[in-house]
Amino acid sequence: MSTPEPDAEEMVREEPALPVNLRRDSPLVPVDSVAGRALMAVIAILTFLAALSAGAAVLAARASEQWRGAVANEMTIQIRPDARRDIEADLALAVGMAAGVAAIESVRVVPKPESDKLLEPWLGAGLDLVELPVPRLIVLKLKAAAGPELAAFGAALRREVPSASLDDHRLWVRRLSTMANTIILSGVAVVLLVLCAAGLAVAFATRGAMAGSRDSVEVLHLVGADDAFIAREFQSRFVQLGLRGGAVGGGAAILVIGLLGWLASRWRAAPEGEQLQALFGAFEIGWTGYGAVILVAMVVAAIAGVVSRFTVRRYLRGLA
Amino acid sequence: MVRFENVGLRYGMGPEVLKDITFSIAPRSFQYLTGPSGAGKTTLIRLVLMALKPTRGLVNLFGQDVARLDNETLTAFRRRMGVVFQDFRLLDHLTLYENVALPLRVLGKEETSYRAEVVELLRWVGLGERMHAVPPVLSGGEKQRAAIARALISRPELLLADEPTGNVDPALGRRLLRLFMELQTLGTAVVIATHDITLMELYDAPRLVLADGHLHVDA
Ligand SMILES: Nc1ncnc2c1ncn2[C@@H]1O[C@H](COP(=O)(O)OP(=O)(O)OP(=O)(O)O)[C@@H](O)[C@H]1O
Ligand SMILES: [Mg+2]
Numbered sequence: 001m002s003t004p005e006p007d008a009e010e011m012v013r014e015e016p017a018l019p020v021n022l023r024r025d026s027p028l029v030p031v032d033s034v035a036g037r038a039l040m041a042v043i044a045i046l047t048f049l050a051a052l053s054a055g056a057a058v059l060a061a062r063a064s065e066q067w068r069g070a071v072a073n074e075m076t077i078q079i080r081p082d083a084r085r086d087i088e089a090d091l092a093l094a095v096g097m098a099a100g101v102a103a104i105e106s107v108r109v110v111p112k113p114e115s116d117k118l119l120e121p122w123l124g125a126g127l128d129l130v131e132l133p134v135p136r137l138i139v140l141k142l143k144a145a146a147g148p149e150l151a152a153f154g155a156a157l158r159r160e161v162p163s164a165s166l167d168d169h170r171l172w173v174r175r176l177s178t179m180a181n182t183i184i185l186s187g188v189a190v191v192l193l194v195l196c197a198a199g200l201a202v203a204f205a206t207r208g209a210m211a212g213s214r215d216s217v218e219v220l221h222l223v224g225a226d227d228a229f230i231a232r233e234f235q236s237r238f239v240q241l242g243l244r245g246g247a248v249g250g251g252a253a254i255l256v257i258g259l260l261g262w263l264a265s266r267w268r269a270a271p272e273g274e275q276l277q278a279l280f281g282a283f284e285i286g287w288t289g290y291g292a293v294i295l296v297a298m299v300v301a302a303i304a305g306v307v308s309r310f311t312v313r314r315y316l317r318g319l320a
Numbered sequence: 321m322v323r324f325e326n327v328g329l330r331y332g333m334g335p336e337v338l339k340d341i342t343f344s345i346a347p348r349s350f351q352y353l354t355g356p357s358g359a360g361k362t363t364l365i366r367l368v369l370m371a372l373k374p375t376r377g378l379v380n381l382f383g384q385d386v387a388r389l390d391n392e393t394l395t396a397f398r399r400r401m402g403v404v405f406q407d408f409r410l411l412d413h414l415t416l417y418e419n420v421a422l423p424l425r426v427l428g429k430e431e432t433s434y435r436a437e438v439v440e441l442l443r444w445v446g447l448g449e450r451m452h453a454v455p456p457v458l459s460g461g462e463k464q465r466a467a468i469a470r471a472l473i474s475r476p477e478l479l480l481a482d483e484p485t486g487n488v489d490p491a492l493g494r495r496l497l498r499l500f501m502e503l504q505t506l507g508t509a510v511v512i513a514t515h516d517i518t519l520m521e522l523y524d525a526p527r528l529v530l531a532d533g534h535l536h537v538d539a
Contacts, residue, residue: 215409
């Protein structure tokens with residue numbers, strides 16, 4: 001408005017009385033600021049919730065991918081110290097048995113300093129563990145398709161080396177995967193539900209706005225506006241509200257996720273932080289996560305536009 | 321241009337407000353529509369505007385039966401008409417400038433393309449200083465002139481004016497009447513609904529007289 005095109009400027013010079021602050025292009029749909037703000041707040045809250053659940057789903061997906069990659073194809077043999085037995089001999093025996101199983105690709109004995117280090121978070125550093133009866137670990141890497149022979153191996157191991165036990169991580173991984181999948185599915189379901197709720201809210205708000213401006217709509221019709229024009233006017237208003245609400249809600253969600261990630265990284269030094277990290281990964285949703293959040297916000301705005309257009313069209317058809 | 325044959329209209333289940341109305345309006349003609357208050361002048365104008373459907377009879381606009389119009393043609397026909405409502409029906413949240421420009425804006429025109437025209441017309445009806453005001457702060461006469469300007473801005477082929485001089489002083493009323501006459505010489509068919517006898521005596525023209533729901537033409 002403050003920078004008219006050259007020819008317009010010329011015209012204004014010709015007719016100096018045209019006020020500079022003249023409103024020339026206000027929206028044709030009366031801007032009911034209270035209802036508009038309320039709708040924007042609803043959209044912002046819904047977007048926030050949807051974006052958080054999308055973020056949680058991405059987080060769960062990434063974390064479970066990490067576990068699956070790392071432990072899906074591993075088992076460990078744990079050999080408990082027993083005063084009546086020689087632990088080193090038991091270790092050698094177990095390794096020898098494991099090496100004979102076709103489904104096992106490689107066998108690695110975790111050296112004592114390394115397994116001692118695993119206990120550090122619980123016992124503290126600087127403790128001399130040489131004297132303590134610390135279990136020893138053997139890590140078995142499995143081939144892709146491993147079946148019943150592993151069960152037989154477990155039974156044989158128990159028979160030959162009573163102090164050994166076979167930990168099958170795959171059961172754990174399966175349980176954790178089910179949990180992660182549940183989280184992912186719930187996240188997706190929540191996102192879908194929230195999108196529906198946003199659509200309904202926009203539909204009701206549009207109907208309200210239409211009913212409130214019934215008179216303006218009739219005048220627009222009588223001065224020659226077609227349905228498409230009127231629908232565009234309403235739609236642009238609701239897309240604007242949707243965009244603003246989506247931006248606020250999505251921005252808040254990104255902020256919260258970023259904050260949680262920062263807090264998690266501060267806790268990481270503490271032992272409980274390591275447990276958290278084990279469960280949730282690095283608590284970072286990464287670019288995919290932020291992308292998902294932004295996508296949710298944009299979808300909400302798009303829904304606002306589509307739903308309001310559809311509602312207006314139906315309302316106008318009802319008038320005819 | 322407009323032809324009614326045996327048109328009847330009732331609101332809801334009420335009595336027939338208009339009965340057996342038969343008349344026609346020729347291009348470039350000038351006529352008054354008169355009759356006592358409540359006779360149905362506004363109703364007749366709404367029928368021409370296709371804002372109401374007749375309960376019986378035939379309404380023919382620009383050579384087409386309106387009962388069989390699709391939406392696009394209906395909009396196209398409305399764009400060929402200008403209307404001054406008795407109650408003005410300006411949009412309260414828009415400035416006078418925006419209200420007057422509305423018929424051009426709904427055509428999708430650029431604001432700069434009609435600015436000079438709108439300003440000129442607003443000046444002509446004496447609203448040059450008030451174009452930034454919104455209707456709720458205007459006097460009845462000012463709103464009336466804005467409503468007239470809005471009806472004229474798109475240079476309609478048919479002008480329907482419902483009591484266009486009801487709220488202005490006689491001098492301005494005469495000036496507006498001259499404006500309508502000038503419009504007619506430029507090619508617009510003009511229908512002025514009024515019960516102002518002095519106005520009708522200023523310029524003699526055929527009168528469509530409504531009484532008891534019937535219409536007769538006083539040439
Ligand atoms: N929406 C409506 N519903 C029911 N009855 C109506 C409606 N509009 C008008 N009427 C009735 O139709 C009759 C004609 O009304 P109309 O407004 O056409 O009269 P008019 O000639 O324009 O009167 P005036 O000179 O006072 O403006 C009146 O009896 C009025 O009460
Ligand atoms: Mg009337």
